[in-house]
Amino acid sequence: xxxxxxxxxxxxxVFEGVSAxxxxxxxxxxxxxxxxxxxxxxxxxxxxxxVPVVVPERRRQLFRHLNQVFGIVIFIFVVFxxxxxxxxxxxxxxxxxxxxxxxxxALYYCSVPVTVLVTSLLFGPSFCGWICPxxxxxxxxxxxxxxxxxxxxxxxxxxxxxxxxxxxxxxxxFLLWMAYLAKTRIFFVExxxxxxxxxxxxxxxxxxxxxKRWDGKLRRLRVLSFxxxxxxxxxxxxxxxxxxxxxxxxxxxxxLLATVMVILAALAVPMIWCRYLCPWREAIAWASRHSVRSLxxxxxxxxxxxxxxxxxxxxxxxNGAVDPHExxxxxKCVDHCPTKAIRIVDDWKRCGxxxxxxxxAGSSR
Amino acid sequence: MTGRGGGRTVASLTGALxxxxxxxxxxxxxxxxxxxxxxxxxxxxxxxxxxxxxxLTGRGEPLLxxxxxxxxxxxxxxxxxxxxxxxxxxxxxxxxxxxxxxxTKVARHLPFRFLAAFVASYFVLYATFxxxxxxxxxxxxxxxxxxxxxxRSFRLLAYFWALVLAFTxxxxxxxxxxxxxxxxxxAVFGARGAARAGLAKVFLGAGLALLTLVFFPVVVSVLGENxxxxxxVLKDARVRAALALTFETAxxxxxxxxxxxxxxxxxxxxxxxxxxxxxxxxxxxxVVIPQSVAGIALISVLGRNQYLGEFVHGLIxxxxxxxxxxxxxxxxxxxxxxxxxxxxxxxxAVPAELEAVARTLRTSAFGAFRRxxxxxxxxxxLLGAVLAFARAAGEFGAxxxxxxxxxTAPVExxxxxxxxxxxxxxxxxxxxxxxxxxxxxLLQTAIRLLPAGAAxxxxxx
Numbered sequence: 155x156x157x158x159x160x161x162x163x164x165x166x167x168v169f170e171g172v173s174a175x176x177x178x179x180x181x182x183x184x185x186x187x188x189x190x191x192x193x194x195x196x197x198x199x200x201x202x203x204x205v206p207v208v209v210p211e212r213r214r215q216l217f218r219h220l221n222q223v224f225g226i227v228i229f230i231f232v233v234f235x236x237x238x239x240x241x242x243x244x245x246x247x248x249x250x251x252x253x254x255x256x257x258x259x260a261l262y263y264c265s266v267p268v269t270v271l272v273t274s275l276l277f278g279p280s281f282c283g284w285i286c287p288x289x290x291x292x293x294x295x296x297x298x299x300x301x302x303x304x305x306x307x308x309x310x311x312x313x314x315x316x317x318x319x320x321x322x323x324x325x326x327x328f329l330l331w332m333a334y335l336a337k338t339r340i341f342f343v344e345x346x347x348x349x350x351x352x353x354x355x356x357x358x359x360x361x362x363x364x365x366k367r368w369d370g371k372l373r374r375l376r377v378l379s380f381x382x383x384x385x386x387x388x389x390x391x392x393x394x395x396x397x398x399x400x401x402x403x404x405x406x407x408x409x410l411l412a413t414v415m416v417i418l419a420a421l422a423v424p425m426i427w428c429r430y431l432c433p434w435r436e437a438i439a440w441a442s443r444h445s446v447r448s449l450x451x452x453x454x455x456x457x458x459x460x461x462x463x464x465x466x467x468x469x470x471x472x473n474g475a476v477d478p479h480e481x482x483x484x485x486k487c488v489d490h491c492p493t494k495a496i497r498i499v500d501d502w503k504r505c506g507x508x509x510x511x512x513x514x515a516g517s518s519r
Numbered sequence: 520m521t522g523r524g525g526g527r528t529v530a531s532l533t534g535a536l537x538x539x540x541x542x543x544x545x546x547x548x549x550x551x552x553x554x555x556x557x558x559x560x561x562x563x564x565x566x567x568x569x570x571x572x573x574x575l576t577g578r579g580e581p582l583l584x585x586x587x588x589x590x591x592x593x594x595x596x597x598x599x600x601x602x603x604x605x606x607x608x609x610x611x612x613x614x615x616x617x618x619x620x621x622x623t624k625v626a627r628h629l630p631f632r633f634l635a636a637f638v639a640s641y642f643v644l645y646a647t648f649x650x651x652x653x654x655x656x657x658x659x660x661x662x663x664x665x666x667x668x669x670x671r672s673f674r675l676l677a678y679f680w681a682l683v684l685a686f687t688x689x690x691x692x693x694x695x696x697x698x699x700x701x702x703x704x705x706a707v708f709g710a711r712g713a714a715r716a717g718l719a720k721v722f723l724g725a726g727l728a729l730l731t732l733v734f735f736p737v738v739v740s741v742l743g744e745n746x747x748x749x750x751x752v753l754k755d756a757r758v759r760a761a762l763a764l765t766f767e768t769a770x771x772x773x774x775x776x777x778x779x780x781x782x783x784x785x786x787x788x789x790x791x792x793x794x795x796x797x798x799x800x801x802x803x804x805x806v807v808i809p810q811s812v813a814g815i816a817l818i819s820v821l822g823r824n825q826y827l828g829e830f831v832h833g834l835i836x837x838x839x840x841x842x843x844x845x846x847x848x849x850x851x852x853x854x855x856x857x858x859x860x861x862x863x864x865x866x867x868a869v870p871a872e873l874e875a876v877a878r879t880l881r882t883s884a885f886g887a888f889r890r891x892x893x894x895x896x897x898x899x900x901l902l903g904a905v906l907a908f909a910r911a912a913g914e915f916g917a918x919x920x921x922x923x924x925x926x927t928a929p930v931e932x933x934x935x936x937x938x939x940x941x942x943x944x945x946x947x948x949x950x951x952x953x954x955x956x957x958x959x960x961l962l963q964t965a966i967r968l969l970p971a972g973a974a975x976x977x978x979x980x
Contacts, residue, residue: 261657275668502628505672
């Protein structure tokens with residue numbers, strides 16, 4: 155297909171031109187002196203603490219989207235240590251290994267992941283809902299098909315011809331692009347993010363036929379994803395992640411492909427990357443189980459209208475009860491609730507003890 | 520601090536702070552001390568104005584807001600002294616604001632001891648990273664962030680301090696210490712018992728502290744080794760042959776032991792006969808005799824030119840020493856007690872009445888054994904078999920004397936160690952450690968899946 159590859163070549167040129175100038179800071183500014191990283195990420199910490207509760211309630215979702223745009227700008231274009239979700243895991247390990255040798259470098263690499271973990275431990279998984287650029291991209295593209303996915307969700311995600319066509323189209327994009335890439339370049343370990351996008355396509359196919367049945371089980375893939383990335387970090391393999399773009403000014407087609415796959419797949423199933431594959435989500439979920447801030451439902455006020463379940467993009471809410479392991483703290487459920495039954499609660503005594511999902515059997519206090 | 524009067528006090532106090540900030544800014548920039556339109560000074564002024572407005576409109580806690588305003592104002596003028604540039608100063612300010620925020624929240628919502636622990640931790644961190652160590656201010660900031668997240672619970676604080684200690688005092692083995700200590704902490708904190716098992720938790724913690732010392736070399740050697748090296752070792756033909764041989768002979772000797780020991784154990788369990796105590800002690804003998812002694816005893820009877828050894832050689836055409844047969848014999852001898860004792864205990868736990876009942880339902884004696892006793896005892900027996908297998912696979916002393924030449928994995932490790940030294944042997948050692956750990960773990964898990972018999976009830980939980 156000479157015509158196709160000509161088109162692809164032109165497209166690639168465009169991407170190359172864009173990604174060559176993507177990072178404003180083209181050299182990692184080492185250390186405290188002059189580095190933007192600490193300030194910006196620790197600023198994100200302040201924002202995460204204050205913004206979700208200070209912002210006027212009536213316009214909260216608008217402010218959240220503005221915050222997400224801010225997150226995209228900061229994390230993709232400015233913060234050099236942020237190399238996507240995989241890079242966060244890798245950088246944490248790398249920064250920890252530098253402690254005692256080059257302490258400033260250690261702070262430099264740890265600042266983003268540690269800040270995210272600390273905010274999650276204090277203020278819940280706000281990072282996922284308010285900052286994360288991967289999540290934001292998915293959410294913004296998911297808006298295009300929101301009506302359609304909402305209808306599918308109400309219908310119990312049954313098999314439909316439209317969904318099948320969309321899935322096949324996404325798979326087709328993946329296969330064609332892969333065929334093109336395979337012809338033009340050799341793949342390295344760094345390009346392993348294409349495996350994640352491949353799994354994403356497979357997940358789409360599975361979900362097409364049995365969303366109800368496989369949803370919960372597939373979410374456990376995140377643990378596997380985390381383990382693989384952590385192991386790779388320990389072994390010293392660098393796997394670039396989706397939504398990481400320019401890697402010190404090198405055009406990275408695998409990451410770009412993975413990004414596009416995440417964005418496309420989010421059209422079919424909202425927030426699909428966060429649900430099934432994001433490795434960092436698992437760490438945040440652990441942290442936010444111990445967090446101060448949580449969403450608490452008042453059963454007396456809840457009239458089981460189901461508005462919260464309908465609005466939730468990650469299906470974290472069932473019968474009015476928010477599952478802290480899946481929640482992104484986007485606060486849509488709080489805003490959608492007609493009786494204001496769901497509240498944001500800061501409980502400084504809460505630590506790992508969920509409101510009461512399962513009462514401890516046999517132990518009497 | 521509530522009520523209209525309190526509100527007025529707050530307004531006037533914070534207003535005075537803001538006014539002082541503005542005045543100082545004007546005065547200092549007039550005298551050339553600060554840049555009048557620098558980004559950070561203006562940003563700080565704006566921040567203070569916002570906090571002031573928030574407090575005026577009754578949002579936010581006055582104590583917290585006042586403290587934050589004071590911090591911000593102070594940073595505007597002394598920030599240059601602690602930080603090389605404006606951005607770093609801003610980062611330090613934000614960490615300070617977080618510390619103040621968490622401090623006021625902890626003071627307000629939690630008992631006093633939490634605040635005390637928070638403040639004490641702060642000063643210990645300060646002493647360690649700013650006063651004691653050189654060039655560690657960056658770590659001070661990093662650990663302060665984590666301290667803020669951990670301050671509201673002693674459990675999180677314990678994890679936090681384990682982390683700090685691992686990366687300071689145990690620095691060469693930071694990750695190893697972290698892994699081991701967090702494992703121990705999660706075991707102690709995650710422990711659930713029938714009552715408020717305080718004493719049991721203390722005992723668990725003390726025991727784990729001792730175990731930590733014992734297992735530390737193992738963890739260090741596993742984590743210190745590059746996993747790629749481990750992969751390369753597994754590609755070595757000699758190593759693969761040694762691993763395969765170990766696996767094969769250990770499986771055979773476990774099979775032999777199962778065939779011989781289970782009936783024997785059943786007999787010992789069900790019968791009382793003269794010399795039973797002596798027999799039980801003899802079964803235990805391989806545990807207490809040194810492995811080298813066992814090997815010498817075996818070779819002096821079964822070796823070449825010995826009466827019994829030549830007899831076996833003549834009988835089946837294979838000599839015992841330096842063959843797989845020798846390996847199996849040595850393995851059977853040393854791992855016998857593990858299986859035998861476990862099987863006897865398992866059969867003891869099956870009530871004889873159950874067999875009697877089965878007999879009244881017209882089963883043969885063997886049928887009662889096969890369909891009642893054996894299934895109930897299977898879990899205990901298999902646990903013993905796993906131990907025996909592990910013991911057989913790990914046997915070194917007796918094998919190296921009786922049959923060193925078809926090289927098993929432990930012997931391979933030893934010969935490498937003698938010829939190349941500890942550093943060269945490390946990848947092989949790690950491979951063996953991982954291999955045995957994974958295998959053992961899988962077997963233990965598999966046994967969990969068996970129906971819990973009479974003997975298994977204790978650990979079924």
